[in-house]
Amino acid sequence: MNGACHCQTCALAGGPGRPAGKPTIVAIVGPPNSGKSTLFNRLTGLRQKVANYPGVTVEQRVGKTRVAHGHEITLVDLPGIYSLTPGSEDERIAHDVLTGRMPGMPKPDAVLIVLDANLLSRHLMVAAPVLALGLPSMVVLNMADELSERAGQVDVEALSEHLGAPVALISAAKGEGLGPVLEFLDGKLHAAAPRLDRALLNDIPRCRLWAQHVGSQTWKPPSPPVWTQRLDRIFLHPRAGPLVFLAVVVAVFQTIFLGARPLMDAVQALVDVSGAWMASEIPGEALRSLVVDGIWAGVGSVVVFLPQILLLFLFIGILEDSGYLARAALIADRTMARVGLQGKSFIPLISAYACAVPAILATRTIENRRDRIATILIAPLMTCSARLPVYTLVIAAFIPERALLGPLLGTRAAALLCLYALGFLAAVATAGLLKSAILKSERTPFVLELPPYRRPTLRSLGLRLYDRARVFLTRVGTIILAVSILLWALANLPLEDGARPPIERSYAGRLGRAVEPLIEPLGFNWKIGIGLITSLAAREVIVSTLGTIYGLEGDAASVSLQEAVRRDLSPAGGLALLVFFAFAMQCISTIAVVRRETGSWKWPAVQFLYMGTLAYAGAWITYRIAGLLGS
Amino acid sequence: MLQLVFSTSAAREARSKASGVRTLADLAEGEAGILAELDLPEEAARRLMVLGFLPGNRIEAGPSAPGGDPRIYRVDGAEIALRAETAACLKLASDDQDAHR
Numbered sequence: 233m234n235g236a237c238h239c240q241t242c243a244l245a246g247g248p249g250r251p252a253g254k255p256t257i258v259a260i261v262g263p264p265n266s267g268k269s270t271l272f273n274r275l276t277g278l279r280q281k282v283a284n285y286p287g288v289t290v291e292q293r294v295g296k297t298r299v300a301h302g303h304e305i306t307l308v309d310l311p312g313i314y315s316l317t318p319g320s321e322d323e324r325i326a327h328d329v330l331t332g333r334m335p336g337m338p339k340p341d342a343v344l345i346v347l348d349a350n351l352l353s354r355h356l357m358v359a360a361p362v363l364a365l366g367l368p369s370m371v372v373l374n375m376a377d378e379l380s381e382r383a384g385q386v387d388v389e390a391l392s393e394h395l396g397a398p399v400a401l402i403s404a405a406k407g408e409g410l411g412p413v414l415e416f417l418d419g420k421l422h423a424a425a426p427r428l429d430r431a432l433l434n435d436i437p438r439c440r441l442w443a444q445h446v447g448s449q450t451w452k453p454p455s456p457p458v459w460t461q462r463l464d465r466i467f468l469h470p471r472a473g474p475l476v477f478l479a480v481v482v483a484v485f486q487t488i489f490l491g492a493r494p495l496m497d498a499v500q501a502l503v504d505v506s507g508a509w510m511a512s513e514i515p516g517e518a519l520r521s522l523v524v525d526g527i528w529a530g531v532g533s534v535v536v537f538l539p540q541i542l543l544l545f546l547f548i549g550i551l552e553d554s555g556y557l558a559r560a561a562l563i564a565d566r567t568m569a570r571v572g573l574q575g576k577s578f579i580p581l582i583s584a585y586a587c588a589v590p591a592i593l594a595t596r597t598i599e600n601r602r603d604r605i606a607t608i609l610i611a612p613l614m615t616c617s618a619r620l621p622v623y624t625l626v627i628a629a630f631i632p633e634r635a636l637l638g639p640l641l642g643t644r645a646a647a648l649l650c651l652y653a654l655g656f657l658a659a660v661a662t663a664g665l666l667k668s669a670i671l672k673s674e675r676t677p678f679v680l681e682l683p684p685y686r687r688p689t690l691r692s693l694g695l696r697l698y699d700r701a702r703v704f705l706t707r708v709g710t711i712i713l714a715v716s717i718l719l720w721a722l723a724n725l726p727l728e729d730g731a732r733p734p735i736e737r738s739y740a741g742r743l744g745r746a747v748e749p750l751i752e753p754l755g756f757n758w759k760i761g762i763g764l765i766t767s768l769a770a771r772e773v774i775v776s777t778l779g780t781i782y783g784l785e786g787d788a789a790s791v792s793l794q795e796a797v798r799r800d801l802s803p804a805g806g807l808a809l810l811v812f813f814a815f816a817m818q819c820i821s822t823i824a825v826v827r828r829e830t831g832s833w834k835w836p837a838v839q840f841l842y843m844g845t846l847a848y849a850g851a852w853i854t855y856r857i858a859g860l861l862g863s
Numbered sequence: 864m865l866q867l868v869f870s871t872s873a874a875r876e877a878r879s880k881a882s883g884v885r886t887l888a889d890l891a892e893g894e895a896g897i898l899a900e901l902d903l904p905e906e907a908a909r910r911l912m913v914l915g916f917l918p919g920n921r922i923e924a925g926p927s928a929p930g931g932d933p934r935i936y937r938v939d940g941a942e943i944a945l946r947a948e949t950a951a952c953l954k955l956a957s958d959d960q961d962a963h964r
């Protein structure tokens with residue numbers, strides 16, 4: 233029924249049987265969300281992202297594993313596929329690697345086909361064309377734990393007989409049943425040529441009949457996932473569903489703002505104490521100033537936000553691991569449809585709450601290219617975690633804490649919530665604009681497979697937080713450290729009569745003064761100007777920059793960063809600064825990844841100018857209105 | 864074995880209004896039906912077929928997003944969400960007394 237598919241598969245199926253010897257490059261293939269990355273992580277000890285929704289892995293990832301006698305094998309984790317005819321970018325990648333067309337990637341010489349044992353007969357439809365490639369293959373039935381919990385059964389030997397390939401029943405998450413997989417990797421399990429009728433490959437209905445037949449002979453389907461159906465009755469209830477959603481959002485923001493406080497105060501105390509200790513121990517005024525006022529004041533003011541960011545990631549982790557994220561995409565589909573996108577675009581947008589870079593990669597699951605570009609263009613408007621320190625600092629400086637909904641929601645958390653909503657609305661409005669003007673396209677059908685709900689494990693949440701903390705600290709130790717040192721130098725030069733100049737007359741000060749006329753209409757002075765310039769490297773750098781500047785002014789010890797900010801900004805200017813950061817595209821890595829994913833400089837340039845204009849205009853309007861209301 | 868009708872969207876709409884054929888979109892939560900035909904362009908139909916939306920297959924309607932659209936459909940033990948506009952292109956076999964729960 234499909235010409236292109238037909239020819240391709242014939243060419244692929246022509247390969248010979250098993251090459252002699254042990255495999256060296258083994259690809260892990262299978263339908264989305266079957267646990268491929270979990271198995272890959274088990275075997276290699278790496279930490280490829282795992283989450284409970286289809287389309288988590290969007291590019292190939294290579295890792296090494298050692299089987300008996302030190303024989304080393306390269307494993308390749310691939311994006312999930314529903315068939316060998318690629319529809320979206322991530323499916324194309326899996327297809328290209330499997331067929332040896334991926335540049336810089338040798339063709340795999342064996343395949344692990346990972347299927348969800350709970351969906352065996354439907355997943356066999358994916359296994360068939362892969363088996364027909366003629367590579368030595370093992371069919372790995374994953375989620376054995378869920379299968380037995382739900383009283384399903386599978387006859388591994390009979391299945392192996394039907395398929396003509398070795399079969400293993402495992403639980404990748406628990407690490408059970410991996411023995412046969414390791415034997416296969418070691419080249420010990422020999423397979424007869426896969427017993428497949430080639431004719432059924434290009435005929436989907438026939439392929440399904442075959443899969444159903446094999447399934448009925450070898451597999452007792454598990455009982456329906458009762459818990460998933462029960463939970464969906466709540467989460468997708470016409471009235472209760474949205475209410476639960478709202479309650480969760482409010483609780484999350486309140487926790488991020490207030491719950492993180494004690495921990496942040498503790499980190500702050502540590503930074504203060506160690507700073508004071510260094511100030512008393514380090515000899516030489518210049519060195520002491522560099523370390524204490526330059527580095528420690530800058531880096532320390534950002535490190536303080538670690539607990540808050542980890543808390544945010546904990547919530548995102550629970551959302552992703554439980555399976556609720558796919559439901560959220562379902563609920564959001566109507567809104568997204570109104571602006572011309574579809575529910576699938578919602579998943580990258582939610583991951584953009586962590587960081588725009590992985591979110592932009594995640595758009596690869598969107599089949600329609602124009603929809604994909606539109607999603608890439610709006611993703612950086614979503615509130616990423618790098619904005620959180622800026623928001624928290626400015627909100628705490630200008631907005632007094634009062635209860636709004638009793639202990640449930642305070643004014644500060646509400647302000648934070650408003651900023652997140654502002655970013656989201658701007659993203660959605662921009663999408664509407666793009667889709668009605670330059671990126672029009674025919675509506676593509678929204679098709680989303682919903683995973684069963686799963687309980688997030690402590691281990692996986694813990695690993696997420698650990699990895700996130702490492703990323704954050706690496707950023708602090710590289711970008712932020714480098715900018716702090718550079719800034720310290722710029723703020724101390726040129727020497728006047730061999731001594732440090734007042735900051736206004738230093739190079740940094742002159743830079744700030746130079747941009748001051750441009751930003752004065754927004755209510756920002758030259759110190760904020762310096763921060764806006766340095767924050768082009770990364771948003772949170774403005775916090776470390778202000779930390780360094782105030783450190784040099786000699787106030788750091790006596791005044792908190794918050795109070796110092798309050799002296800330099802009017803409340804109206806503070807609000808304008810928040811709006812500016814909500815819209816501006818101050819992130820070099822995002823620009824680079826947009827360039828890579830769209831293949832030209834055109835889109836990142838358009839995006840940078842658009843977001844910059846939005847930021848400037850938004851901040852100006854905010855400053856004006858807030859000024860009028862305040863006076 | 865496989866009856867696919869390739870048509871433009873305008874023609875498709877006109878036809879589905881004219882005929883009284885029941886489609887997947889007419890199923891209420893908990894109801895099931897046997898799929899007869901996918902009235903969609905080839906590429907879209909192929910994508911749905913690999914997910915199990917095949918003529919002759921039994922499909923049960925599950926819960927929907929608040930507002931009734933999109934809705935979850937249960938196919939071969941999996942749950943797949945479709946928009947009403949897509950579901951309306953998947954026609955059911957008229958003879959489905961025994962598919963009704």
Ligand SMILES: Nc1nc2c(ncn2[C@@H]2O[C@H](COP(=O)(O)OP(=O)(O)OP(=O)(O)O)[C@@H](O)[C@H]2O)c(=O)[nH]1
Nearest residue numbers: 265266267268269270284287288289312403404405
């Ligand atoms: N109960 C159980 N859950 C598992 C098992 N293996 C994986 N999972 C869960 O299944 C979900 C999907 O796992 P992934 O490894 O991300 O699946 P994947 O095949 O790489 O998915 P894509 O990259 O989206 O194609 C995660 O929530 C895992 O924790 C298992 O053996 N038992």
Ligand SMILES: [Mg+2]
Nearest residue numbers: 268269288289
């Ligand atoms: Mg994966």
